Amino acid sequence: AIIHQAAEVFDYDLLTGKHVVITAGPTREPIDPVRYLTNKSSGKMGFALAAAAAEAGARVTLIAGPVALPTPNRVQRIDVVRAEDMHQASLDAVEKGCDIFIATAAVADYRPTVTADHKIKKSTEEIHLTLVKNPDIIAAVASHEHRPFTVGFAAETQDVIQYAQGKLKNKNLDMIATNDVSGSDVGFNSDNNALTVIWPGGHKVLPLASKAQIAKQLVELIAIRQS
Amino acid sequence: AIIHQAAEVFDYDLLTGKHVVITAGPTREPIDPVRYLTNKSSGKMGFALAAAAAEAGARVTLIAGPVALPTPNRVQRIDVVRAEDMHQASLDAVEKGCDIFIATAAVADYRPTVTADHKIKKSTEEIHLTLVKNPDIIAAVASHEHRPFTVGFAAETQDVIQYAQGKLKNKNLDMIATNDVSGSDVGFNSDNNALTVIWPGGHKVLPLASKAQIAKQLVELIAIRQS
Numbered sequence: 001a002i003i004h005q006a007a008e009v010f011d012y013d014l015l016t017g018k019h020v021v022i023t024a025g026p027t028r029e030p031i032d033p034v035r036y037l038t039n040k041s042s043g044k045m046g047f048a049l050a051a052a053a054a055e056a057g058a059r060v061t062l063i064a065g066p067v068a069l070p071t072p073n074r075v076q077r078i079d080v081v082r083a084e085d086m087h088q089a090s091l092d093a094v095e096k097g098c099d100i101f102i103a104t105a106a107v108a109d110y111r112p113t114v115t116a117d118h119k120i121k122k123s124t125e126e127i128h129l130t131l132v133k134n135p136d137i138i139a140a141v142a143s144h145e146h147r148p149f150t151v152g153f154a155a156e157t158q159d160v161i162q163y164a165q166g167k168l169k170n171k172n173l174d175m176i177a178t179n180d181v182s183g184s185d186v187g188f189n190s191d192n193n194a195l196t197v198i199w200p201g202g203h204k205v206l207p208l209a210s211k212a213q214i215a216k217q218l219v220e221l222i223a224i225r226q227s
Numbered sequence: 228a229i230i231h232q233a234a235e236v237f238d239y240d241l242l243t244g245k246h247v248v249i250t251a252g253p254t255r256e257p258i259d260p261v262r263y264l265t266n267k268s269s270g271k272m273g274f275a276l277a278a279a280a281a282e283a284g285a286r287v288t289l290i291a292g293p294v295a296l297p298t299p300n301r302v303q304r305i306d307v308v309r310a311e312d313m314h315q316a317s318l319d320a321v322e323k324g325c326d327i328f329i330a331t332a333a334v335a336d337y338r339p340t341v342t343a344d345h346k347i348k349k350s351t352e353e354i355h356l357t358l359v360k361n362p363d364i365i366a367a368v369a370s371h372e373h374r375p376f377t378v379g380f381a382a383e384t385q386d387v388i389q390y391a392q393g394k395l396k397n398k399n400l401d402m403i404a405t406n407d408v409s410g411s412d413v414g415f416n417s418d419n420n421a422l423t424v425i426w427p428g429g430h431k432v433l434p435l436a437s438k439a440q441i442a443k444q445l446v447e448l449i450a451i452r453q454s
Binding site for chain 1 (some may be wrong): 258260261262263264265266267268295333335336337345346347349352353354355356357358359360382383384385
């Protein structure tokens with residue numbers, strides 16, 4: 001009933017005139033032409049936020065890793081594969097002017113130092129793969145001279161709130177949304193989610209609901225905090 | 228026109244009484260609860276073969292890695308994640324009695340030596356990942372005491388035919404189907420495919436067609452060679 005009310009009072013003019021940039025999905029870090037490192041992100045939360053932001057009147061740019069999801073109505077989608085591509089697309093969008101940046105993508109933190117031109121053969125007993133850090137997209141956005149209101153996500157399996165508070169401060173974010181992905185009923189690839197949203201000096205719990213409903217509630221929170 | 232004819236003369240009794248086991252899709256080799264190594268296999272060729280074998284009257288067991296595909300009619304599906312799970316499910320199926328084994332899965336050749344219980348933090352500049360060989364499923368099946376007619380696939384980006392002939396001999400296969408995945412119009416995730424099918428003493432080219440059509444032609448070839 002509460003969720004239903006939240007949907008009914010959704011303000012379709014909350015973000016009119018704003019440009020919202022959202023990253024979504026996983027990235028793929030290629031080892032060779034067919035193999036890659038990736039993660040379980042489905043992109044559903046980011047796509048739901050893109051839809052909710054567009055419904056709230058924003059101009060929305062959705063920078064999406066490889067996911068099997070249709071583009072929401074009135075959303076401009078930019079498809080990327082690697083973290084470095086997502087980093088470049090994000091900075092390009094911020095350069096062009098962006099009011100709100102929401103980083104839902106589960107960006108691969110590391111990439112192989114080398115990508116083989118041809119499929120690696122099964123010739124040795126062991127492979128030693130050296131992985132190096134990918135660029136920190138949200139930190140780069142939050143420290144940009146034309147810094148937008150910057151919202152991060154933290155998907156952890158332990159010490160969730162504590163980790164999120166650290167990330168909020170260290171990366172100079174305006175808001176961070178956390179969910180515990182160790183359970184199977186929320187987070188990655190689920191159609192539902194439950195979030196704890198933290199900002200400097202406050203927090204709000206968004207209880208278990210569909211990702212579409214959670215997205216609307218988060219868009220409202222962002223609009224209030226950003227204005 | 229030729230493809231159309233091939234479909235029209237398809238014999239719906241070719242594999243009656245036979246148990247066909249097919250592996251399909253990629254495997255995922257977990258690094259931690261959210262990250263994994265995988266590859267671009269969509270599972271489409273294996274699922275098309277399962278459908279074609281069932282249409283040809285076979286009892287079909289489909290051992291599938293994580294893919295987003297519906298189970299074909301009259302096919303028993305076993306879902307697996309890691310190569311080791313696929314290996315165990317395949318040997319179980321062969322133990323129980325299997326006439327034809329078709330390995331279309333793009334099994335991860337290597338897995339991380341260690342899977343972390345919790346999501347690895349972005350704490351160090353470099354990660355050194357040691358990968359060890361996964362069990363060779365098709366070689367285990369082809370050397371089993373109740374050895375079925377064993378069909379392999381070779382998806383390579385260079386020296387395709389030469390590599391396939393080596394694999395046919397080294398792994399003691401009855402047949403191998405090869406496609407060159409370096410082009411974008413065939414192979415991984417495409418709805419079309421073109422194969423060169425090789426067996427000891429012969430070969431046949433199956434020109435570009437839908438995976439459903441290619442699957443029917445391959446099932447016919449297997450039925451002829453196996454009988």
